[in-house]
Amino acid sequence: MELAQLCPAAQNAALAKSITGEWDYPGFDQLLKELIAFDQTMDARVRRNLRWMVISIILCVIAFITMFILIGEDYLYSGIAAFVGALANMIRCIQLWRKSKKLALPEASLEMVHGLIRLLRQDLDPKAKITATIDLSGLTDKKKQSIKPMQWAYLDPWCSIRLKLRDGYVALVRQTDTFIETTKTKKGARGKTKSKTKWKKQCRVTARIIPPAPVVWGAPPQVDRVWERHKMVTKNDVSVAVLDRWWAFKQPTDAPTKSPAARDIIGMLFRLCAMRPKEAK
Amino acid sequence: MTCQWQTGLLSPEPCGGLALGSCGSCGQSICMIHSSMGPSGTACPQCANMQPGYEQNEETEMAGARGSYYQQYGTSGYFSKNDESSVNPKKREKNDDFET
Ligand SMILES: [Zn+2]
Ligand SMILES: [Zn+2]
Numbered sequence: 001m002e003l004a005q006l007c008p009a010a011q012n013a014a015l016a017k018s019i020t021g022e023w024d025y026p027g028f029d030q031l032l033k034e035l036i037a038f039d040q041t042m043d044a045r046v047r048r049n050l051r052w053m054v055i056s057i058i059l060c061v062i063a064f065i066t067m068f069i070l071i072g073e074d075y076l077y078s079g080i081a082a083f084v085g086a087l088a089n090m091i092r093c094i095q096l097w098r099k100s101k102k103l104a105l106p107e108a109s110l111e112m113v114h115g116l117i118r119l120l121r122q123d124l125d126p127k128a129k130i131t132a133t134i135d136l137s138g139l140t141d142k143k144k145q146s147i148k149p150m151q152w153a154y155l156d157p158w159c160s161i162r163l164k165l166r167d168g169y170v171a172l173v174r175q176t177d178t179f180i181e182t183t184k185t186k187k188g189a190r191g192k193t194k195s196k197t198k199w200k201k202q203c204r205v206t207a208r209i210i211p212p213a214p215v216v217w218g219a220p221p222q223v224d225r226v227w228e229r230h231k232m233v234t235k236n237d238v239s240v241a242v243l244d245r246w247w248a249f250k251q252p253t254d255a256p257t258k259s260p261a262a263r264d265i266i267g268m269l270f271r272l273c274a275m276r277p278k279e280a281k
Numbered sequence: 282m283t284c285q286w287q288t289g290l291l292s293p294e295p296c297g298g299l300a301l302g303s304c305g306s307c308g309q310s311i312c313m314i315h316s317s318m319g320p321s322g323t324a325c326p327q328c329a330n331m332q333p334g335y336e337q338n339e340e341t342e343m344a345g346a347r348g349s350y351y352q353q354y355g356t357s358g359y360f361s362k363n364d365e366s367s368v369n370p371k372k373r374e375k376n377d378d379f380e381t
Contacts, residue, residue, distance in 0.1 A: 123289040165292045219358060263346070273360075275358055
């Protein structure tokens with residue numbers, strides 16, 4: 001799907017790289033479907049443009065070498081012209097690749113949100129709206145901060161979704177990703193410096209279930225002792241059930257794109273919902 | 282007769298639509314939306330999800346996902362044993378006095 005084919009709301013979200021506001025289920029579902037389709041087109045374009053960029057760089061190098069071979073020959077001017085052409089082509093290919101990369105969206109994030117609302121669609125209060133604040137801009141310089149020399153952190157609290165369930169309870173899901181970028185430089189035998197970048201990504205999802213009125217909660221949920229923490233917090237005299245879960249991903253060279261699956265996040269909500277008193281039914 | 286199929290995942294509620302038949306495997310009354318056709322006749326979304334040869338749709342997908350949460354996180358508290366048997370017909374067969 002091209003940008004022009006998207007509905008106005010999806011166009012705005014794709015360009016602003018953010019989704020905000022209140023949505024009814026069909027509108028939100030459609031928005032996410034369109035953004036996922038748009039991102040697939042963009043990903044294919046990024047791959048294609050990358051291929052052309054590599055070819056253009058090779059052509060440019062060949063033209064450059066040929067130009068040198070032709071020094072002192074009659075065809076030197078043709079060689080220079082060929083090199084200039086190849087150089088211009090290379091610059092254009094790099095620009096196109098960068099442009100397509102800029103338009104691509106984080107697909108794992110979109111798929112998580114879409115999976116979440118799709119499986120919970122029947123639980124939603126039909127009269128209530130889905131409130132979402134979703135930042136799709138990923139790793140930007142604004143989110144970057146230096147921790148120590150050659151190490152940077154990116155803090156990305158990209159997702160906040162509020163769903164009102166049909167039994168009056170409210171489910172809140174928040175996700176914050178933290179990226180750590182570490183660059184190590186080594187001096188080789190011939191004095192050449194080599195640098196290696198490593199990435200770590202930590203995702204934290206906080207799920208909350210807020211009752212419509214003060215309730216007596218049931219037994220605490222089953223939790224994974226390593227990756228999960230459960231607690232109760234009191235807000236406006238109402239006790240809220242909270243479950244936190246962490247995930248860790250590692251990757252060399254590029255920032256990890258993996259993200260928690262909707263399945264696991266719904267599992268967190270499911271366990272919190274199991275704490276509701278029976279009479280709520 | 283109304284459709285007994287429990288809709289939803291976090292806050293299950295019976296569908297309540299007009300039942301036009303019953304599931305050939307677990308016997309609950311089901312409406313048009315919640316029936317799938319397959320080798321053993323009409324089935325509810327849960328039974329259609331568990332048996333081969335049934336066409337899968339959004340309802341069977343939902344039933345499969347819900348069944349896996351009941352399986353993984355047990356059936357304590359709000360999601361009681363009764364609920365589990367309503368979403369997990371195999372268990373119901375085991376608990377059914379008429380069958381044994
Ligand atoms: Zn059945
Ligand atoms: Zn039904």
